Amino acid sequence: MNRLTQPAATRRAVLKAGVAAGGGLLAAATLPAAARAAEDHPPIGTWPAGSEGDSVFIGISVPRTGTYAIQGEDELKGYLLAIEHINAGDPLIRAISPKTKQGVLGKKVTYGVADSEAKPNTAVEAQSRFISQNKAVLMTGSTSSAVAVALNKLAEREKVLYVAGISGSNDTTGKDCVRYGFRQCFYGQTAAAALAPKLVQEMGKNRKAAYLTPDYTYGHTVQKSMEEYLGKSGWTTVTNQVAPLGARDYSSYLLNVANSGAEVLLNINWGHDCVLSIQQAKQFGILDKQKLVVPYQVPFISKEVGPEVMQGVLAATDFWWTLQDKYPLAKMFVESFEKKYGYKPEWGANNGYMEFALWADAVERAGTFYPPAVIKSYEEGKKTQSTVGEVYFRAADHQLVRPVILVRGKKPSDMKAPDDYWEVIDIVPGEGVMQAPDAFGCKLGSYT
Amino acid sequence: MRQTPLWLIVALTAAGLVAARFVLPHLGFAPDTVNHILIWGLLGIGFDLLFGYTGLLSFGQAAFYGTGGFVTAYLLTRNIMVSVIGALFVGMLAAAVVGALVGVVALRRTGIYFAMITVAIAEMFFFLENSPLSAYTGGENGLPGVPSPSFELGPLIWHVGTGWSMYWFLAACYFIGIVIALRIVRSPVGAILTAIRDNPERALAVGHGVWRYKLAAFVIAAAYAGIAGGLLGVLQGYMPPEAFTFDTSGQLVMQTVIGGGATLFGPLLGATVWLYLRDFLQQGLGLGTTWKLVLGLVFVLLVCFLRRGLIGGLRDLVAMTRRRKPHEEAAEESAPIVADPPVLASIAHRHRDEPAFSGPVLEARGLTKRYGGLFANRDIDFAVADGELRGIIGPNGAGKSTFFKMLTCEVHPTAGQILFHGRDITGMGVAQVCQLGLTKSYQVNQLFTRQTVWQNVMIAALAERRGPFRLDLLRRIDRVPGLETQVEQTLALVGLSARAQVPVSDLAYGEKRRLEIALALAASPSLLLLDEPLAGMSPRERAETVQLLKNIRRGRTMIVVDHDMDAIFELAERITVLHEGRLLAEGTPAEIQRNSFVQDAYLGGVAAAE
Amino acid sequence: MITWPNFVSQLVNGLAAGTLLALISAGLTIIYGTLGVLNLAHGAMFMLGGYAGFVAFQATGSFALAVLAGSLFMLVAGAVIELVVIRRFYSRPPEDQILVTFGIGIVLVEVVRFIFGSLTATVPPPAWAAGITSLGFMIYPTYRLVVLGIAAVALAVLYVVLYRTRIGLIVRAGIEDSGMVGLLGINVYRVFMLVFGIGAMAAGFAGIINAPVVSLTPNVGDSILVQTFVVVVIGGVGSFPGAILGGIIAGEILSLTSMVNPAYSDVMLFAVMTLVLFLRPQGLLGLAGRA
CATH class of the missing domain: 3.40.50.2300 (Response regulator)
Structure with missing residues (x-):
């Protein structure tokens, strides 16, 4: 494939996908760090194609129709708020991911949303499309473990990171765990x-x-x-x-x-x-x-x-909004969410927000989008502040240790x-x- | 109606599949989407054979899609088999076997019953997969870790990867699938399947084992679904449980209808439109959850106004522009029927070589049919000698048609016995007696309305050439020995040779009546029953048909029921009179005319009217 | 869990579930019997009826009015669907009719989702029917007993309409011999429109009275459709008494199997259907030779 054409293709695809993240953003200034890292490794997954432009793409697949539609929409709101915060360099994001300024490694975060209908097959199909067409650097979204497990396997095969959405099964970070998958919620x-x-x-x-x-x-x-x-x-x-x-x-x-x-x-x-x-x-x-x-x-x-x-x-x-009395970050989150959406967030939205915030932190600390480096940064087990106090990822199964x-x-x-x-x-x-x-x-x- | 040569379609398909790899990316198609389209297309080939060609609308294809997929995935993920191709093949076989079992149940009924039963059975499969069999299927998690195949070609090893690499593999599978399907469609079996779709009763009446052909189509469709299911697992590296859901079957039906049924390529086109619109509506237009509403509306509109789908609509459009051309009206006339045509000798019935049976060709003993408390026929004894032309008459309500239907085994008698060449045929099926050499032409035309004159006669002749059931799926139809001659001779006999390539729907009424008789003749019966062959004809048509009946009676036995007394008395050697369900009289035309009972019951009225 | 009290409880419960299924299936079977159309949108109509009742309840606060308004709405909606779409399909093959009603079903579900979203809509039972009734050997939600009663009354009303009125005569004549209706010198299309409306209303009515039990989502009719198929296949397509018998049998199978192992309830239902198909292909009360 012709490497030179790819950023353009990515931008076109992004435009096609009709996505836009709020807030203007200039990213050129912080480009070099990632660009330099790109020299050292052979291409893997969507890297480096997905992060060569001035924006990176996240594929989100949540159920918007069917039995889990409400939970899907709620989760989606959390994702969207996180993207907005990341691109704007909101204080809440910077409390969780201290190195974040605006965007991730200076690149604006864009996204596409697909209705997964809570079906593993549809989710896999949608995410495969995001990977091949939009060069997604991260996949997310699930309200059931069936979808999470399926996307885990896709992540492993395509070498693109996946952070599970709502997934309560022991298997997601148990027998079906993968190097490229991470889970924030407990099980x-x-x-x-x-x-x-x-x-x-x-x-x-x-x-x-x-x-x-x-x-x-x-x-x-x-x-x-x-x-x-x-x-x-x-x-x-x-x-x-x-x-x-x-x-x-x-x-x-x-x-x-x-x-x-x-x-x-x-x-x-x-x-x-x-x-x-x-x-x-x-x-x-x-x-x-x-x-x-x-x-x-x-x-x-x-x-x-x-x-x-x-x-x-x-x-x-995982989360209840009155935790704001105990945790200052929870208070910030609940306030931002309520301001944007007009109601108190439930744990699905909180889960979505935290997934992205923790990913932003991992990438910033790695200083590159190169997936193995990001994974290792996750696996460092660094204690991070969150809306429920201090948390960290376990290296052995990629499960967040959280209350x-x-x-x-x-x-x-x-x-x-x-x-x-x-x-x-x-x-x-x-x-x-x-x-x-x-x-x-x-x-x-x-x-x- | 010239058929596009097979090699040309095959070549174009191959070229199209290669070209798609390079064109589609520029139209915004991701490789994964294209790969899914191919799998839907492959699944759809089987469904199109079942629905488009055979007319069986199944809402249960998911059952076989899932079965094939999970058997393949299970074998590969548990390391029971190493060869991906081998596992795909076993999955396909498993789906075919399951298809045979389900088919035996579902095909007990037709039409809407069949559709409902397939829905219910497919649902049962989903429940079984999801819970009792979850140890094997992974329940709602499905089976992850399905490997992709590798091929060793001498020193070269091609390991199929994802994306466009997978495309080549799937495109090859689709190509093989479509070539086989094209062969099937152009085989004798394919012709019989369309005949079953257009008129299952007549297909049966000319001697085809309709039920067995339906089951064959069902099993073939299941096999296609099975291999498509297996490939889905290979494509995603993961076998999803929702392959089994009703949604899958429903989506397949919709895609096929959108693309166009009875085209083989329709499902592929339908899937392309479906997946493209789904992505485009969701992301391009940002419609979010409304995408399904739009696709639903599109589907309803297509069913209402463009039932033959996109491909069908395109064909109609082409046909319309062609029809505008003036030279189209060079219509050929059907030939007049002349006495003693030269072709006659060669189309005599095939049972002439049978060991001589000296008794009557057809004999009925004590034939009785009772509906509740009413007797339609009561205790009729009846015998027709070899070579005889027998007329049956009787006033309305005399029980002629029930009697006739019992003789052809369409209706089974309450009591009594029917012997054909001395053989007891009581309780046999219509197709079976037709194969023995007894068939009839219908009072109301029973033609294969969507086909040409030639194809109509050919379908009937196929039953005679090939017997009630044969699975020569890959044989070219023009390679069936003697078929062409037989069709030509039959057409010549009824004077329709010049009209051979005309669709039935374009025929004049008299021509349709002749074709109706030709269908019965093409089965080369030794005993031909004609149910009101003269009904509704103009004087000229009537005269011609009488001549036709005279021509075809050579070398065979015939029984004619008609209201046209003059014709019956002119044609028949002996006449049987039925009255109030019983045999009233029997004898030569002269005897019948003299018979006072007959005059009282029947002829008197007619004579008075004349 | 097979104990005597549980068995009796499940028997009653099966009857309650079965009566409702019978009512929905009766609508399906009347439409098929008269018009010759298999209505795959029937599950969607069950759902639509529920939402119509929900809207009426929101507006009036009265359950009785919700039922009334919702039923009338379904009668009209059914008639309009017949007039605009189904009418084009009488002369077309049965497969086309199945396809178009399938499409209508999807459109109805998605329109409702478009308007109401995916959040559940809840209609509370009327105050006088809330709570629990003790039957001595078991306790049972009062409202479910009411549903059983209402569905039984609705079936009785349908019976009276079908067997004691002129329109019923026509409908039954149509079921016996569809050619005959035309000969009676009746405006067949007006009858067809009415029958489709009544069939839709039967499903919609069931949807409304069942709304307080299940709470509504756009997909609430999906599983109903398949179950009504099983009911009419068991009872006999086009047979009104068959729908009632089939409904009760299906209800009892689902309930009683759950005592042994709930996972097999649905599988058992299909197994019984297959058995009926082998022993009596036209259904228990179906006429041989139809369909």
Whole structure:
């Protein structure tokens, strides 16, 4: 291929993609650092083609239609805010990535968005297009582990970095981990490890639990993790109701739960499935007799289900906006987000923002877009400030070590603001609850 | 209707695939998009054979796409097989086997039932893949790590990479797929499949094993889907679970309709339009989630106004501009029917060599048909001698048509027995008795309406030449021995030789009636039943047809039902009269005319009217 | 979990789910029986009815009015779709009809998504039907019992319309012999328009009364469509009693299988359909020789 034509092609493709990042930006001044690094290595992935111009491209694939559409849109808002902040050199970004001035290594960040429909195939197709056509230097976006795992594999093959979006499966940084993939949010096993002691503390030992489990890997792994941790305190599983993804009517599952004699209902469903199953459980009067637990909180669930149903419900989450009282960066994030979008961010948006901010930091510290160098910069394990305090990436599995936020649904009468659904009851440090990097069979691939 | 030579299409396809590599990048196509288009196109070839050519609308192709894909991916990722090509082949076979099993269920019904059943079965496959079989399929995570193939050509090793490197591999696969499909379409089987699409009842009546051909088309489509599924895994290095979803089947249907059915290339074009618009609407126009709405509207409009899709529309446009040219109206007339045409001897029925059977050609004993409490026919004994021309008459409601349908095995009797050449054919299928040498021409024309006169007769002759079922998928249709002669002679006999290349829809009514008889004749029956061959004809057409019947009766036995008394009395040697479902009288025309029962029941009224 | 109380509970639940399925399938089967058109947009119409009810509820705050307005809207929407699109397709092959209704279904779903977004729309049950009813051997959401009742009444009304009125006579004549309707000297097209409207209304009505149970998304009708197919294949395409029987059978299969292993509920449904196809290809109450 003719190297000379590529920057032009990239720009044209960018224009075609109809993307624009806010704010004017002059990048020429800081070009040399990356350019110099380019001399030393053979081309790999989209490098150096993707970073030769004065802008770099990020491919974003989130579901905008289908079951996870709301979570996808929320995540997207976080990404877009981060891009805006990066290009403008916002103080929040500079607090997370101190070397950032404007853009990344002085290059303006542009992006393309594709509807993944929450399908791995569509996501892979879209990202492949971003790679070949736009020379994307980074891929992101997922609301389910199926997509995250598929993009992990694509990243490995194409040698282009991928930072997962929402992905709660143990496998994403476990058995399906890759050298080129990174995850910011915690996952099923961590949620279980952090939440289980709290459940035992609040509800006592030797309880009878019923599970509502979505029939896919994420659901099964979280269910197994919860069962294992709670089993240590004598909890027994009286029934595990496995429902297909996107089920419309949970009545038969809920009847089984109602007739099981359980004391606690752990609902592992995600997205719209979780909303629906809780609403229907309420209708069946199950929530009057059984305590509801949502091991991994779903963005917007309280808004959709209503606080009267969610009061007293225990959940683990990545982020809740009232953390702003504790962490100054969280306060900055919540304020910027609310100013731009008019509501309080949920954890999907926070996750999206942090993914980009941490990437910007890794690239800035590497001083180049050369992927192996960026990966090594991630793997240094440098402690970084974030919206939930200090965090760092583990070199062995590319998982961010970060705290797990435990929340409890507020009574409607205790809510101080319309968005004040959850009370943060505990912040569990990540080190204690994250399993060893090799526990789920992670073997990272090669750098090149 | 000249056919473009096969070699030319093949050459153009090859050139197009090579050219696409260099042209498409300039039109803004990413290699990955083009590769996906090829896979949709390959999947679509099979679907087009099934839907466009055979007329079977399946919403369940995802089941085979997924099956082929996951079998291939499983074999490769678990290191059960090393050869990618081998695994693709096994995946294709697996899909074909599954296709055969599903086909046996789904093809029990036709039309909308068939469509609904395919939807439901495909959904079942999705549920099976997603949960009970997730240990093998990876559940919703799919199977990552599918390798790409390598080829050793002497000292050269080509390891297929991603992007345009993968394109060459997929383009080669598509090329092989399309060449095979082109051969199939131009084989006798291809001709029979289109006949089944246009008129399944008649295809059966001329002696084709329609159900088995449908199953064959279904299995072939499943095989194409299987290999396409396997290639999807190879392309992405990852086998996605949503290959199994209803969306996949639906999108395939839409792409095929957009591109144009019964073209083989339609699905490829449809996929190109679909994927291009999807990306363009999302990114080019920034429509975000509205892209699907726009594509949905495009699809509905196409179905409403351009049902034959883009390729079909283009063809119609070309045909329209050609038709404007004046010399088109050099219309040729069908030949008049003359007595004792020279071709007659050679088209006598093929059963003349059979060991002599001395009894009646057709015999019915105690034939009874009851619908609920009503008897359409009751206890009829009937026999026709070899070489006889028998007329059947009776007033309206006499049970003639039910009786006739029982003789051709279209309707099975409630009681009684039918013997053909002494052989019991009671309860046999229409195609089976046609293969034995008994067929009929219909009262209402049953033609293959979208084809030419020549093709119509050829379809009937194929059944006689090849038997009820044969899978000579790759044989050229003009290599079927004796076929051409037989079609030509049949056409000459009915005086349609000059009209051979005219589409049926352009024929005059009288010509269609003659073609209707030609279809029955082309099967070379030893016993020919004619259901009201003179219905609705002008005096001239009637005279010609009577002459035609006289011509074709040589060497075969015939039974004619008609309301035209004059013609029956002129033609028939013996006449059977039915009345109120029973046999009223039987005898020579003179005897019947004298019979007082017949006069009372029937002829009296006619005589009075004359 | 097979215990006696659970079995009885699931039996009741299967009946409730089945009655609703029966109502939706009845709409599909009436349309097919009369017009000869397989409506692949039927799931979308179920969804559209729900959203129509949602809008009416937002405007009036009354559940009864929402049901009424939503049903009327679906009647009109169905009639308009028949008038503008379906009418062009009577003389075309059945495959074309399937294709165009498939396309209409996609357009309806995406139009709703365009207007309402993907967030769930919720219609609360009427206050008098909220809460739980104890049946002695089990407790059950009151509103679901109400849905069971309403769907049963709606089926009864449809029965009366089909078997006791002039229009019903025409519709049934059409089901028996589509050629005959024309001979009766009736404006066939007006009848067809009305029937398509009624069929759409049956689906839409089910969508509204079911909205408080499931909460609405643009994709809520997707799984319904496939289930109604199974229902009519089991019951017999074009047979009104067949739709009811098939609906209840399907509901019970889904409910009862879940006691053993919920993952197999849907698979079981398809397995039963396949069995019916082998033993009685025209469906349990279908007429041999049709379709």
